[in-house]
Amino acid sequence: MCLNCLGFAWILAVRTTFLRVIFLITPQNVTLAALNTNYTLTWDWDGSMAPNQDVTFTTDYIDKKFDWTTVCDNSSRKSCCLTEVLHHLGMYVLRVRASVNGSHSNWTQKPFWPDKDAALGPPSRVVLYPAGSVLDVHISDPLTSTNSSMREIRSELYYHIVYWKGPAGVHNLSCQTNLVTLPDLKAWTVYCVTVQCRSNYFNKRSSFTRPLCMQTEGSTMVWWNILLYFLGSLVICFFIMLLLFCGFYKTYNSIKDKLFPSGQLPKHFQEYLSDSHSSDLPRLLTPESELLCDKVMICPEALLKPHLGRHSRQGSSGSSDSGMYSSGDSSGLRQPGSTQSSAGPCDSEQVTMQDVAPEPKSAIADEGIMDMCM
Structure with missing residues (x-):
């Protein structure tokens, strides 16, 4: 009894499997996603009808020539792109079927008019x-x-x-x-x-x-922007001019310090080099002054000490004349080339410029003469 039941169940299962393979169901919910000129056909298929079986799908289309053209042949995907093969002004009929181990389902057809059926997309x-x-x-x-x-x-x-x-x-x-x-x-x-x-x-x-x-x-914002830009440009120009002025002022002071130094000559040098006390003009040499100064000799201070002492005593003795220069007569000046013996590099009337230069006026006031080495 049990053996008969098992045999009948086995025969029923084999028959059911055979019928499922022979009579495959067609793809369901066939739709076409069409946007602008992009066209994609999609569908559903129940995989429980052929468990553990490799299912493929074939998609064709027919145009006005009434010739079927295959686009996707034995594809495992449940979709097929038709963008490159369909023209937006054409009219087509699309079909798709399933295949398992050489068995094919019936075709599922869908008419398609791209110019009418395709959706219009939003702005890009x-x-x-x-x-x-x-x-x-x-x-x-x-x-x-x-x-x-x-x-x-x-x-x-x-x-x-x-x-x-x-x-x-x-x-x-x-x-x-x-x-x-x-x-x-x-x-x-x-x-x-x-x-x-x-x-x-x-x-x-x-x-x-x-x-x-x-x-x-708004217009207020525009005017405020213009005003702010104007004020900003003024501030920038001000700082640029300030930097240029500081650089110019520093350069001017540097040049002025080099060309016109702030240091001045001592007062007694200025009095000696000027014609008068109230004049700032320098003393000019005349041809007559050049004739009087033929040659100036500067003697060491050690050789002049005895003579300077004697000269001082002569000045203090109150005699009427020293024998060389006379305050009333200019004939006592020594002429160039005069033959007078000298005891050394400089005689008793020769003095250095260092002794005469610091106080020239006092020497003239005391004796009325200036002894120079000629």
Whole structure:
């Protein structure tokens, strides 16, 4: 009895497996994801009908020539890309089937008209630019599978713009240009913008873009910017001129210190080199003064000490004349080339310039003469 039951169960299992392999179910939920010019066919298939079996799928399409063309042959994926083989103005019939170990399911077919059935995508990019108290919206066209503009396919394409500043301030605007200035906006107010592509041919509407928000500016802000820039430039110019002036002043003082030093000659040197006490002009040499000074000899101080002592005694004796120079008569001056014997390098009337230079006036006042070595 039990053996008969086991045999019947085994025969039933083998028969069920054989029937599942022979009569495979077709792919289910066949859909076509079509956006602009991108087309992808997808489907579902119950894998429990052939457990532990390798299932493959084949996808074909037929066009106006009524010839089936295979796109995806024995693919393990549950999708097939048809973007590169379908034209957006064509009309097609698509089909897909499953295969297991050489057995095939029935075909699942789906008609497809790209120009009508394909969805329209949103703008590829939306950017907001503030322009004073208004906003400029720059819209980029939706793109095809080859990254070209959808306007090349749909020339009637236009944009629907929705902008608002709050729940109660929603505005709508339609345009065909890529650059739009939103009107009737308030200064210093935040507005949000979203854009949708539209085509009246087949009445297509894309999804809205992600909302973008930006604050408007105003004329007050512009004037404040101008004023701040002006004041900033004045401060910068002031510091530049200050640095240049400091550099010039330092250079001027350095040149002045080198050309016109602050040190002055001693007072007795200035009196000796000047014509008079009240004059700053230097003493000028005349031809007569050059004739009187033929030759000046500077003698050592050791050789002059005895003679200077005798000369001092002569000055103090009160005699009327020393024999060489006379205060009343100029005939006592020694002439060049006179024959007078000398006891050494300098006689008793010869003195050094060091003894005469410090106090020239006192020597003349005492004796009225100046002894020089000629």
